[in-house]
Amino acid sequence: MQIALVASKPLRLVMPIWLAAAAFSLACAPSFGQDTPAALRALERQGLTIVGKMASPAGLTAYAGYMDQQPVALYLTPDGKQVIAGTLFDANGKDLTRAALEEAVRKPMSEGAWKGLEKANWIVDGRDNAPRKLYVFTDPNCPYCNKFWSDARPWVESGKVQLRHIMVGILTPSSAGKAAALLADKNPGAALSAYEQGLTRTNATALAGGHAKPLDDSGLKPLSSIPPTVKAKLDANEKLMASLGLQATPAVLWRDANGQLNIRQGMPESAMAEVLGPR
Structure with missing residues (x-):
């Protein structure tokens, strides 16, 4: 041979x-x-x-x-x-x-990636005792992030799922300032919820009409000057996103019943049950 x-x-x-x-x-x-x-x-x-x-x-x-x-x-x-x-x-x-390499690294890579997500700078959305935890790379100007946030409400509000939003500012010039404003807020979870809720109806109308566009600044003023500590958090989130090979938001990461890390980029509208579990 x-x-x-x-x-x-x-x-x-x-x-x-x-x-x-x-x-x-x-x-x-x-x-x-x-x-x-x-x-x-x-x-x-x-x-x-x-x-x-x-x-x-x-x-x-x-x-x-x-x-x-x-x-x-x-x-x-x-x-x-x-x-x-x-x-x-x-x-x-x-x-x-390939086969031997996949078998050898699958579990260690999955565990390593999950630990990196746990240490990231994320905003809690849902109950701490929720049996299913998902990480979501979220840009505050992303219309599909807003739709995912809205569509996930039944799972989050029932206590079945906790979303952990890893904020990034990559979509438009004001994205970083708005992501920073959320991370710097005294109650980031409440601030994110109020912002997303306030834009849900207008964004849903725009998407239904085939006119997807970045979210406006109503309800969330971008920081004109981002404090170094907050900028460091944003930079770390974006570095983590790049290390995972992700290029679009929302990017959702979760572990299945076998502990295997799963990744889905973009709006998972047709696979919500797969991503979030039984409703």
């Missing part, structure tokens, strides 16, 4: 979009442990999470890792001094890496 090592095409958890990535190798660095190759330790210092060894053909020693929710397969060179990130193919062009 012939095996070729080529540039890695990383997969994305839940949304398996394979993107191009360059192969690379690292020279030997001082060892931190007798059983862990020094090159892997060097990668860990650069932010890569090493999950552990994974199955590999042809006697190769392979490790699974990930960075910013991008899985990486690492193959140790025979002398143990370098690692190469890539995908193995056999003589028939069959990918010999």
Whole structure:
């Protein structure tokens, strides 16, 4: 059997979009442990999470890792001094890496992403004892965020779901100022609820007529000058959103019965029961 090592095409958890990535190798660095190759330790210092060894053909020693929710397969060179990130193919062009890599990183990536969401700067919407918790990347000027907020009311008000809005300001020039105003409010949950409720009817009319447009500033004045502490929260939220490969709001993240992280971008109107659970 012939095996070729080529540039890695990383997969994305839940949304398996394979993107191009360059192969690379690292020279030997001082060892931190007798059983862990020094090159892997060097990668860990650069932010890569090493999950552990994974199955590999042809006697190769392979490790699974990930960075910013991008899985990486690492193959140790025979002398143990370098690692190469890539995908193995056999003589028939069959990918010999993907299945093993997915199996190795699925649970650790899911748990790591969920912990990142728990530590984010979010606004509570719903009861703390709600059995189902969802994280929602929300832009205050996003009309579909407002629709999702409105459509989710039956689940939230019945106590079945708690939404945790991770505020970002990416849609229009006033988005950041409005997101900052909400985060800086003495009662962010009440402020968000009043703002969304105040625009629900006009936004629903606009969407029904096929005229989706950013929400106006009625009921929420953007901060003209964002305090450094609040800006740091917004920056962290947007960095987290980018690390998860998300580019649109609302972006909803939840865990299913098996603990698997699920992600849905855009308005999940036809899948509300899937996202929020039984009504």
